[in-house]
Amino acid sequence: MEPARRRRITVFGTLLLVILALAGGSWWYWHSENQKLPTVMPAPNFTLQNIDGGTTNLYGEQGKVRLVEFFFANCPDICPLTTANMAKIQDQLKQKDVFGQDVEFLSISFDPERDTNDVLKQYADRMKMDRAGWKVLRGTQDETAQVADSFGVYLEKQADGSFVHSTRSLYLIDRNNQIRKVYSMGNDMPSDEVYNDILKLVRE
Template identity: 50%
Template structure:
């Protein structure tokens, strides 16, 4: 009788121990997932510009997809082409993961629409290796594009030689619900591995 009682006590003690362990693991995972989750910085401003076919595109047309948004001009001598080249590498990684175009959309907005015509942007896309099945290039009037740039808290100023002074921390990660989740530096400082990790994470949310 005493042996049976001991076995019974051992069973219940073991069960309680497992329940406590499961609770601790659950709480730890809850804290970990909350800590590693990308914060919501703010809502992504909506806008309407034209694609290379001259069709109006609303930014919210891509709701449901993770978006990486860059502001560029094709005459840029350094930061813009370096950023786009790194995004092309990301494009290849996302294609391999099977989430390109389906769950992820890249958006490039030119802030030099006077030079960056649809034809110029198409040549740029071809030269850089941009896959337009999941990457949209947009333009508008000078006033329209300036308004979009400013709505994202960006800074652009045209110089007398046709170049632009612009913010280098202006690569925006937007989730499927239209929230800005992260802003990265462009050019050589662009953290390509971090961007890929963040995009992949958001695509699973």
């Protein structure tokens, strides 16, 4: 085969591989962006006290995409790390002009004996939680334990007042009160995935 012809075939083959790679990448991106999140289960309804006054009923918040976190303020590691990650997602959503309007965060304390309104307000300020779109909720020990149990969150109070709890305690709920995804917390929290999933539900 002549060298010139061989070069043409080589160039053509390279271009074809590039085109196929780009087409495959474009399909994968389109597919991942447009694939709907599955429905896990209906979100259990609840009513708890809002530290900024009044009560919050989950089904009363219908119409917004919500990210629900279970935590306690004295948690030494997983909870504050999760809340810090949520605060970063909060700031990203603000740049999209959807936080507080289309998206709302709910943080539910399951340690009412120590997590008073004042303690939780200090925690919220320290963690840079914008309460215009982020509600911090509490209730009695029985109320919060019941809510956690209805979501499938495992809780066990220790002798020192701390808690052992599920590390998958972060729930993404759509506008129609359906849980669409459950995430790990702390170091295992997939923050980019959470952010992208929230935007998917906003666009639905």
